[in-house]
Each structure stands twice: as structure tokens, then as C-alpha cells.
Amino acid sequence: MNEQDIQKTERRWAAIVIVAVAIMLAVTGVSSFVMAMHPPSHVETTDPTTLGANKEFAENNLGASVNPDGSVTVRIIAAQFAFVPRCIPVPQGKPVTIRVTSPDVIHGFLIAGTNANTMVVPGYVSEIHTVFNEAGDHLMPCHEFCGLGHSEMWSLVRVIPQSEWRNDENGRASCDIPR
Amino acid sequence: MEGRAVTYRADRLILAHFGVAFATFAVAIILGAWQMTVRSGLNPVFTSPEAYFASVTAHGTIMGYVMPTLFVMGFGYFVAVTSLDRPLPNTRLAWIGFWLIMAGVVMAMAPVLAGKATVLYTFYPPLTGSVFYYLGLVLVVVGSWFWIALMIWAMSDWKKDNPGKPVPLAMFGNVANAFLWLWTTAGVAAELLFQAIPASLGWTQTIDIGLARTLFAWTLHPIVYFWLLPAYIAFYTMAPRAAGGRLYSDMMGRLSFLLLVLYSLPVGMHHLFTDPEHGTGFKFLQMMLTALVTVPTLLTIFTIGASMEIVGRLRGGRGLFGWIGALPWDRPMVLATGLSFVLLGFGGFGGTINMSYGMNAMIHNTSWVTAHFHLIYGGSVVTMYFAIAYEFWPKLVGRQPLSLKPIRLQLWLWAIGIVVTTFPWHVLGLFGEPRRVATFDYANPAIAFWQPWTIVSMIGGYIMLAGGLLFVWNLVTLYRGPEADRQMHYAVALHPPQRVPSALNGFALCNWLLLFLMLMAYGYPIGQFFFIKDYPAPIHRVDLGG
Numbered sequence: 001m002n003e004q005d006i007q008k009t010e011r012r013w014a015a016i017v018i019v020a021v022a023i024m025l026a027v028t029g030v031s032s033f034v035m036a037m038h039p040p041s042h043v044e045t046t047d048p049t050t051l052g053a054n055k056e057f058a059e060n061n062l063g064a065s066v067n068p069d070g071s072v073t074v075r076i077i078a079a080q081f082a083f084v085p086r087c088i089p090v091p092q093g094k095p096v097t098i099r100v101t102s103p104d105v106i107h108g109f110l111i112a113g114t115n116a117n118t119m120v121v122p123g124y125v126s127e128i129h130t131v132f133n134e135a136g137d138h139l140m141p142c143h144e145f146c147g148l149g150h151s152e153m154w155s156l157v158r159v160i161p162q163s164e165w166r167n168d169e170n171g172r173a174s175c176d177i178p179r
Numbered sequence: 180m181e182g183r184a185v186t187y188r189a190d191r192l193i194l195a196h197f198g199v200a201f202a203t204f205a206v207a208i209i210l211g212a213w214q215m216t217v218r219s220g221l222n223p224v225f226t227s228p229e230a231y232f233a234s235v236t237a238h239g240t241i242m243g244y245v246m247p248t249l250f251v252m253g254f255g256y257f258v259a260v261t262s263l264d265r266p267l268p269n270t271r272l273a274w275i276g277f278w279l280i281m282a283g284v285v286m287a288m289a290p291v292l293a294g295k296a297t298v299l300y301t302f303y304p305p306l307t308g309s310v311f312y313y314l315g316l317v318l319v320v321v322g323s324w325f326w327i328a329l330m331i332w333a334m335s336d337w338k339k340d341n342p343g344k345p346v347p348l349a350m351f352g353n354v355a356n357a358f359l360w361l362w363t364t365a366g367v368a369a370e371l372l373f374q375a376i377p378a379s380l381g382w383t384q385t386i387d388i389g390l391a392r393t394l395f396a397w398t399l400h401p402i403v404y405f406w407l408l409p410a411y412i413a414f415y416t417m418a419p420r421a422a423g424g425r426l427y428s429d430m431m432g433r434l435s436f437l438l439l440v441l442y443s444l445p446v447g448m449h450h451l452f453t454d455p456e457h458g459t460g461f462k463f464l465q466m467m468l469t470a471l472v473t474v475p476t477l478l479t480i481f482t483i484g485a486s487m488e489i490v491g492r493l494r495g496g497r498g499l500f501g502w503i504g505a506l507p508w509d510r511p512m513v514l515a516t517g518l519s520f521v522l523l524g525f526g527g528f529g530g531t532i533n534m535s536y537g538m539n540a541m542i543h544n545t546s547w548v549t550a551h552f553h554l555i556y557g558g559s560v561v562t563m564y565f566a567i568a569y570e571f572w573p574k575l576v577g578r579q580p581l582s583l584k585p586i587r588l589q590l591w592l593w594a595i596g597i598v599v600t601t602f603p604w605h606v607l608g609l610f611g612e613p614r615r616v617a618t619f620d621y622a623n624p625a626i627a628f629w630q631p632w633t634i635v636s637m638i639g640g641y642i643m644l645a646g647g648l649l650f651v652w653n654l655v656t657l658y659r660g661p662e663a664d665r666q667m668h669y670a671v672a673l674h675p676p677q678r679v680p681s682a683l684n685g686f687a688l689c690n691w692l693l694l695f696l697m698l699m700a701y702g703y704p705i706g707q708f709f710f711i712k713d714y715p716a717p718i719h720r721v722d723l724g725g
Contacts, residue, residue: 001489003674006428009485017477025470028535032463037537039452041459043707047714105719106303106388108544112611115540117453121388122305122716124455139625143544143613145235145299147306147721148228151617 040118040128048122051077051103064089066171076100078107078120078142081149087156087175091165092135098128108144111157119144132159187266189256190575192273196253197568197575199281200246201651204561207241208647210234215600215640219633220621231617232297239300240291242556244319245284247406250564251360252276252326254409255353257571259333261667262347268332276325279318287315295722299615301395302375304386309722310379313371320364330357338685345679348432349669352412355436358686360405362444362693366397378718385715389456390708396447397701400469404443406556410563411435414483414516417570420670421512424490429672431482433683438475441692445700446472452539456713461704466536468700476527480520486670511586515566518594522558525598526551529605544615547608550601557643558597565590565650571667572657579663585653592646599639603632 031037051057057077063085064074072091077084078100090096100109100120107120118126132138142153158175167173216223217231259267267273289311290296296308334346334354346354374391377383415432419425426432448465451457491502508514529551532538542548569586573579580586612619612629621630682688 001673006673010428010431010481013481014478017474020477021470021473024473024531025467028466028470028537031537038459039462039536039540040455041457041462042455043458043711044455045711045713048716049714105306105716108613110544110611110613117540117543119451119454119544121392121455123388123714126453126455137625139611141611141613141616143615145232145303145615147719148232148297150232150615151228151619 040126042125042127044125044127045123046101046125048101048103051101056099057101059084064167064173066091066167066173071095071097074098076109078102078109078146078153080104080147081142081153083109083140083142083153083155085155085174087158088140089158089160089165089173089175090132092132092159092161094131094162096130096132098130099125100128101125105146106144107142107146107153110141110143112139112141114138117143132157135159135161187260188270189260189267189273192267192270192277193253193257193571194575195277196249196256197572199284200249200253201568201654203241203249203284204246205647205651207238207246208644210238212637212640212644214238215633215637217617218619219637220619220630221634221637226618228617229294229297232299233291233294235615236297236299237288237291240287240316243300243402244316245280247560248319248323249280251356251405251409252323254412254567254571255326255330255357257575257667258349258353258412259330262350262353262669263333263337265333265337267329268336269329272325273329276322276329279322279325283315283318283322285315286311286318287313290722297721301399302370302391304370304375304378304388304391305716305718307375307379307386307718307720307722310376313375313379317368317371317376320368323360323364327357327361330354343678345429345676345684347669348426348429348672349412349416351433351684352408352415352436354686355440355689356405356408356412358690359401359408359440359443362440362697363398363401363405366394366399366447370394370398379722383718385717387708387713387715389454389713390705392451392454392456393448393701393705393708396450397444398447399450400447401443403552403555404439404472406560408436408439409567410519410560411439411479413512413563413567413570414479414519416669417567418483418512418516418670419486419490420668421510421516421570422487422490422506424486424493424670426670426672427482427485427489429674429676430679430683431478433679435475435478435482437683437689438478439472440689441696442468442472442475444693445696448700448704449534449536449539452536453543456708457704461700463536465700466534468696469534470531473527473531476523483516483520489673509583509587511569511583511590512566514587514590515562518590519559519562519566522554522562522594522597525601526554526558529554542608544613545608546604546612546614549614550604550608553604554597554601558594558601562590562593565593568650568654572654573660573663574665574667576657577663577665578657578660580653581656581660585649585656589646589649589653592642592649594646596639596641596643596646599642600636601639603636603639607632607636 062075102120102122109120110117116128116130138157140155140157217226290309296312298306298308370391378386446465446469449469488502491505494505496502496505621627
């Protein structure tokens with residue numbers, strides 16, 4: 001083979017590579033901008049040393065609460081070595097905003113079988129928007145090493161059909177809803 | 180081209196680097212197999228969270244920092260003396276670098292084994308371990324900077340004496356890796372020196388975690404390309420010759436090495452896709468840049484495929500794929516290249532999912548990720564390290580292997596072990612199995628079905644262990660083999676270049692482009708921590724029982 005032949009084949013291959021990568025980028029770009037598929041990216045800071053005095057993340061405000069528009073906000077604290085609360089009820093088929101932060105070290109937050117997945121970094125609030133379409137229980141492990149008790153850090157997300165959903169006058173709900 | 184002898188007093192230096200690299204590797208694979216046993220729920224005799232996470236820290240520290248750094252350095256010294264055919268500019272400096280690393284390894288591993296630095300190899304501030312762990316790692320990095328200096332020095336000396344001539348391809352790739360490593364280590368070095376070490380000495384009580392994670396991410400992706408480059412250099416400069424042919428294109432090799440350096444650095448934030456301290460814009464930008472990393476790999480697959488196809492056809496292979504079967508698969512370097520390509524394909528597929536910004540949320544920090552990087556590191560990188568060791572060791576000690584059979588068996592065991600280990604991890608990752616968890620409660624019906632998959636994966640781990648230990652044994656038997664020729668021959672291109680553009684023969688342009696890319700990709704993401712109102716987190720000592 002002479003040098004020109006080699007260069008010709010290489011140019012053809014380079015063109016194929018460029019087209020392939022361009023398609024890959026286009027797919028991701030379109031799904032991000034048109035379908036608004038973004039990773040949780042919400043640069044919101046909070047002081048990890050004063051979380052107890054922070055009204056939003058005070059212990060009696062954690063868990064699920066129904067907003068006036070019917071959507072649900074869930075607030076969670078991830079701390080060595082448990083999530084508070086341990087079980088989180090959410091209504092089926094309604095938009096849910098999950099807000100989670102940590103007072104101590106880095107944790108991870110994953111609802112198995114869904115795309116709800118974020119790091120939990122002290123000093124920041126991580127926010128996820130999602131809708132749970134199927135009723136049932138999902139596991140919620142801590143997925144980032146947070147110390148020797150890390151393996152024991154699991155919680156539960158309970159997706160409840162709207163017909164069975166109950167909450168008190170303040171919009172608060174718990175996992176004890178009769179099923 | 181005539182072969183180049185490994186003389187110039189570099190043999191012992193190279194053997195020292197390789198020897199320690201593979202000795203620590205043997206320890207780390209034993210730890211890995213044990214960790215798999217713990218996760219499988221089969222209850223090994225001795226297990227506790229302390230032991231498990233100390234073991235994970237040791238496994239990661241060896242596989243991430245110690246083994247590949249020493250291997251790449253030994254590889255670099257070998258390539259420098261054999262491809263340039265001249266002694267290293269300064270052997271004493273090389274030994275100083277080596278002994279600094281030895282001191283660093285001992286200093287870092289002692290607190291890990293004592294349970295005083297259980298922070299995993301990714302550190303996780305505000306978790307803070309014994310200062311000796313971090314200082315030891317700094318010494319490993321500083322020792323490797325001696326190597327960087329020697330590689331650049333050796334190439335520029337050679338260029339001065341050979342004006343206008345193209346730097347031999349193997350050495351060009353080697354110096355590309357030296358520059359890559361220099362840029363790569365800056366992130367983690369800054370994290371250790373300005374954050375982790377002051378905190379572990381008690382000089383500061385808090386750590387800015389957003390900054391620490393960003394600096395670490397800077398290092399965390401390109402470090403993989405630092406490990407990978409010797410494999411790529413072997414693809415271009417050893418595999419075609421081992422098959423009995425020539426390299427299709429020398430220029431494509433140079434271009435691929437440069438693109439690997441350029442594209443691997445400004446992309447580490449894809450490790451932070453689900454982190455709260457960065458906005459969407461820069462994550463998206465770094466995702467786009469990450470996709471470009473596929474380009475040099477696709478170019479390499481073409482060039483090496485074409486080089487091999489010519490050999491296969493000369494050996495009588497016909498049809499679209501017949502040439503593949505006609506290749507001399509009994510030769511370790513050819514077999515390793517084939518296995519490495521296949522494993523790189525699977526690993527790369529998983530990687531494009533991780534990279535995909537939206538899809539990443541499905542598998543972030545699950546066993547899927549562990550599967551991906553074990554395929555890349557264990558599969559494509561270490562398989563080639565084996566083949567390179569089988570190529571270099573006989574020249575270093577002047578002995579031939581007794582037989583190629585145990586070498587082939589070893590490569591197959593390792594590759595099969597990797598597949599059996601990582602394929603179940605992909606499945607488990609999709610089911611949501613988190614990584615870095617020591618034990619699972621398989622009595623819970625929600626996860627009971629995970630256990631059979633983890634057991635299969637553990638069996639894969641033991642196959643890998645067998646392959647890894649057979650590798651060490653194969654090296655030992657080399658010392659009993661018949662005398663061998665100590666000349667090293669690199670693959671020659673079909674049309675060896677007479678002159679190449681200076682951009683493909685040096686690194687000035689590459690470094691300027693990198694500076695620009697790094698400023699673009701990391702300027703704001705790092706700068707923001709100095710002007711947004713963020714809150715550093717109080718440190719958590721793991722070495723003082725806190």
C-alpha cells in the first residue's frame with residue numbers, strides 16, 4: 001500500500017468517527033435541552049453546623065408534606081448512619097421534589113429502580129424532581145462511603161396510590177397510612 | 180531497524196519498579212477476592228466493617244496509585260533507553276525518585292493497615308485520617324515527578340542530537356504520558372497539600388468540600404489515561420511487530436497520543452454529575468468534552484485493526500473477517516491485544532452510559548460503575564501490563580520463557596475472570612445495588628435475588644486471582660529459562676516518517692491547548708468556591724476514634 005492509499009482510508013475513518021461522536025452528542029444535547037433531562041444541579045448552600053436550628057430541616061419538618069398545589073416536597077437529612085426519616089411516603093403519579101442535605105460527612109442518595117440519584121454533600125442542599133408512577137416500596141440505600149456504619153444506612157420510599165393517600169391538616173404524611 | 184539493548188545501567192532500575200509494582204499488585208488482588216467474598220454473604224471467617232473498609236482502602240490505594248505509577252515509570256525508563264538508544268540523562272535522580280516512592284508506600288500503607296486511614300483511596304473529606312497516609316501519597320507523587328523530568332530531559336537531549344528527526348513513536352507516547360501525569364497530579368496534589376494535610380495536622384478545623392471534590396475530580400479521570408497510555412503505546416509499537424507485521428500509520432499513533440492527553444484532562448467533572456456544588460452548564464460542557472475521548476480510541480482501533488488485517492491476509496486469511504482467525508494468537512502480545520480490545524469495548528460501552536449526563540443518574544455510584552472501571556483498568560490496562568512484562572522481562576534478565584502455554588493460560592484466566600466478575604455487577608447496578616457496601620441483608624426479600632449475582636461475581640474474582648498469581652509465577656519461572664537475546668525491537672511503520680510537523684514531534688502546542696481547555700472547563704467551577712457564600716464542613720477524624 002502506498003502512503004496516499006493509507007491516508008485516504010484514514011480520512012474516511014476519521015469522517016465516520018466524527019459523525020458517530022456528533023450523533024452521540026446530538027442525542028444527549030437534544031434530550032437535555034428539549035426533554036429537560038438534567039442531573040440534579042442546584043448550587044444551594046446551607047450551613048451544616050446549624051442544621052438543627054434551620055427551620056426547613058428542623059426535625060419536625062422532615063419527611064413528606066403536600067404543598068397547596070398538590071405537589072409534594074420531601075425533606076431528608078442524611079447523617080451517620082441513617083436517613084431521617086427512615087421511611088418516606090410519596091403519592092403515586094404526582095410531582096415530587098426531594099430536598100436532602102447532611103450535617104456531617106458526604107453521603108449518597110439513590111432510590112432503586114428510579115432515576116432519583118444524588119450525592120449529599122454537607123454545606124449544600126441537593127434537590128431532585130421526579131414522579132413515581134408505580135405503587136410499591138423502593139429501597140433507598142446510602143451509596144457513598146460515609147464511615148464504618150455505611151453498610152447499615154438504608155431507608156425506604158413507599159409509593160402510595162392517590163386513593164389511599166392521607167395527610168394531616170398541615171399537609172404532613174407518614175408511612176403508617178393504612179394500605 | 181536494529182534492536183536496542185537494555186543496558187546503560189537501567190536494568191536494575193526497571194526491575195526494581197516492576198518488581199514492587201507486581202508484588203503490591205499480588206497483595207491487592209488477594210484483598211479484592213476477599214472483599215468479594217464478604218459482599219457475597221457467604222460469611223468468611225474473619226470479617227468486620229473495620230477490616231472490610233481498610234481492605235478497600237488498601238486495594239484502591241495500591242491499584243490506583245502504587246502499582247500503575249511504578250509500572251508506568253519502569254515502562255518509561257525501558258522505552259527511553261531502548262528507543263532512543265542512549266543512557267538516561269541521570270540514573271541517580273531516577274533512583275532518588277524510586278526510593279521516595281518506597282518511603283511513601285510504607286508511610287501510606289502502615290496507617291491503612293492499622294485502621295487509622297480508612298478514608299478509601301478517594302479520601303472523602305471531611306473524613307480525615309492519619310496524616311502519614313496523605314504524606315505518603317504526596318511522596319509517591321513527588322517521586323514520580325522525578326520520572327517526568329527525566330523523560331522530558333531524555334527526549335529533548337535526543338532531539339538536540341538528532342535535529343529534524345521524528346522522535347521514535349514509543350518515546351513520543353511515553354513523554355505524552357509524562358506531560359499528562361504532570362497535569363493530572365496537580366489537582367490531587369493541591370487537595371492534599373492545601374486541604375487534607377492541614378486538616379489532619381489539626382491546623383484547620385473545617386474543609387471546603389466542594390473545592391476538595393472538584394480538585395479530586397480534576398485528577399480522577401485523566402489518571403485513568405495515565406494508566407492506559409502504556410497499553411496504547413504497546414498497541415502501536417509492539418503488537419504489530421509481535422504479529423509479524425508493520426504499523427499501518429506512525430502519524431496516527433502520534434495524533435492519538437496527543438488527543439488522549441488533550442481530551443482526558445478537562446473532563447473530570449463528569450464524576451460530579453450528581454454533585455450539588457456545580458451548575459448544569461459546566462457539567463454539560465465537560466460531558467461534551469468527555470465524548471471526544473472516544474475519538475483517539477476509535478482512531479487506534481482502526482489503525483491497529485488495519486495493521487493486523489495486513490498480517491492476517493498475508494498469512495492466508497480470506498473474506499471480511501477471515502484475517503482475524505489467521506493471526507498468530509499463540510503469541511502473548513497478540514493474544515493480549517485482542518483480549519484487551521474486547522474488554523475495552525465492553526468497558527467503553529459502560530463508560531458512555533456513565534458519561535451521558537442524563538442516563539448517569541440511573542447508575543451513579545452503583546455496582547455498574549465498579550464494573551465499568553474494572554473492565555477498563557483490570558481488563559484493558561492490566562492485561563497489556565502483563566503482555567508488556569512478558570515482553571520486557573526476558574530482555575531485562577536475559578532469559579526466555581520456558582514455554583508460552585502457561586502465559587496464554589494466564590491471559591485467558593484473567594480475561595475470563597474479569598468478564599465473570601463485572602457482568603453481574605452491571606446487572607446489579609441496574610437493580611440499584613450501591614457500591615462500597617460491605618454486607619447486604621439478603622434475608623430482606625427486596626434484595627434476596629441479588630445474592631446469586633454476587634456469588635457469580637465472586638467466582639469471577641477468584642478466577643482473576645488465579646490468573647494474577649499465575650502471572651507472578653510465570654515471571655519467577657523466567658529466571659530458569661534458556662538464555663535470551665536482550666535486544667528490544669519496536670514495530671516499524673509501513674512508511675516510516677522522514678519528517679513530522681513540530682506539533683506532532685513535541686508538546687509545546689499541546690500544553691498551550693491544555694492550558695486553554697483547563698481554564699475553560701475548570702476556571703469558573705474552581706473559582707466559584709472563592710466568591711460564592713459556601714460553608715466548609717467540620718472535619719471528622721477517623722484515626723482518633725471520632
